[in-house]
Amino acid sequence: MMVNHHVAHHPLIVLGGGLTGLSAAYHHPGAIVYERESVPIGHGKSHVVNQFIFDEGIHVVHTTDPEVLALYEDLGVRFSVRQRKAWIQSHGARTRYPFQANTYGLPVSIVKDCLVGFVQNDFRDRTAIANYEDWLHCIFGKGIAEHFMIPYAQKFWGVHPRELMTDWVDVRHPRPSLEEVVEGALHDQTKGFGVNAEFRYPVRGGFGAIGQAFVVKVGDRLRTGMEVTALDVHAKTVTFNGRETVPYDRIVSTIPLPDIVRCIADAPPEVRAAAARLHTNSFFVVNVALNRPEETDAHWIYYLEREFPFVRLSFLANFGDDVVPAGTSAIQAEVAYHRDTNPLAGSREDVVRSVLECLKALRFIRSDREVLFTNTLDIPYAYIVHDRDRAPSVRVIHDFLHAHDIYPCGRYGDWGYLWSHDAILRGRNMAQALVRGELPHGASVSDTRTGCGCVGEFMA
Ligand SMILES: Cc1cc2nc3c(=O)[nH]c(=O)nc-3n(C[C@H](O)[C@H](O)[C@H](O)COP(=O)(O)OP(=O)(O)OC[C@H]3O[C@@H](n4cnc5c(N)ncnc54)[C@H](O)[C@@H]3O)c2cc1C
The missing domain is CATH 3.50.50.60 (FAD/NAD(P)-binding domain)
Structure with a gap:
């Protein structure tokens, strides 16, 4: 009572x-x-701007938890199911995501380091893992850790993986078998790995x-x-x-x-x-609306090197049917930063300019005339730093x-x-x-x- x-x-x-x-x-x-x-x-x-729908960074549903899916049904949200098409740009090549299962196409010396490191891994004792860097070495070996995982983590988190714990990793890093690693080094392996190999996205409204x-x-x-x-x-x-x-x-x-x-x-x-x-990283999101239809079928691409200002590009027309008006497309660039440890390279206007320059260099934009408008979104609290x-x-x-x-x-x-x-x-x-x-x-x-x-x- x-x-x-x-x-x-x-x-x-x-x-x-x-x-x-x-x-x-x-x-x-x-x-x-x-x-x-x-x-x-x-x-x-989702933010609606001039009939374009922009989410706050890439957002897809990748849970298969029946309780959650039943709740979405009770709420009346309808989804389309998509097979993820995700890539990684690194070392001058574009390879399929995830890196650890798809080194085919990278320079041969890198492929060799990744394979040898995966097979001859002398960090086998899981009880000796003290931080995320150790975990990467233990799970993937030296080559994969040092050629991709560690530098990407630094660009994303703004801190070295030795500063991070491992209580968040788990399903976020699929570990392929030796056979899959070898297969993915010799051929273009199309098999999907990881929790979002298939994802759901709302049919309407982003x-x-x-x-x-x-x-x-x-x-x-x-x-x-x-x-x-x-x-x-x-x-x-x-x-x-x-x-x-x-x-x-x-x-x-x-x-x-x-x-x-x-x-x-x-x-x-x-x-x-x-x-x-307590720390998070931050995300500065640059949306670019284009006056022509989408030309790639990719959902998103990760970018390793610092010469690319963003950690990811996503191609919004490939997510939902009403995300962009007919005959147009849009690219979203996610720039990871941290006020102290990983500051933005210049003012927000400078970052927008460098994103556009880079999109042109990558041939995702052919001329300024294709750009209908840009807008930005700042996310000060983005990912929790563990x-x-x-x-x-x-x-x-x-x-x-x-x-x-x-x-x-x-x-x-x-x-x-x-x-x-x-x-x-x-x-x-x-x-x-x-x-x-x-x-x-x-x-x-x-x-x-x-x-x-x-x-x-x-x-x-
Ligand atoms: C870049 C990015 C990409 C992501 N991608 C995915 C994905 O692909 N799939 C997925 O499932 N999840 C994804 N997530 C995670 C997902 O967005 C979050 O788990 C979820 O939105 C968190 O919801 P929340 O309510 O806990 O926090 P929030 O969404 O932050 O909600 C907190 C609310 O509190 C309000 N608030 C803050 N301060 C005050 C105040 N002083 N007074 C009153 N109100 C206040 C805020 O305005 C906000 O509305 C992503 C997150 C980010 C940042």
């Missing part, structure tokens, strides 16, 4: 209307979602169609234009836009951990210090927040490399635990059955 009384007077407050927050509200009828932006859905949204379906279901329980600016964990109130203060009983927070800690004026010094040790500090720092912050009935979850609440389906499940699990009364006030979430408490556990 007590719980009902609380729910009636203080609906569950969900901070952030991305996929995690929307999923939490969908699964908790008493939840109100407060979202900073006027348009919700966070990184899962990737954002998933979030949009949640938005419809959550209805007027979603409040946009509401930025959390202060949290008083003693009075148990949250303030939006510096003026509107509401009481809370429980909060599910999906906003980035460093931001929520910043909103708590009297957060203990050790919690602030922990927040300062370095040594991450797990202990997240634990300190989570313990503090849990003690005040604030339950962080999602990509930036759990602070982990979560895909969209992981985020949706995190929101669902947290909501269901609250609905079922499984979270006593002040409980550490790892003591419960929410499945949300264990740092790094999302890999399961």
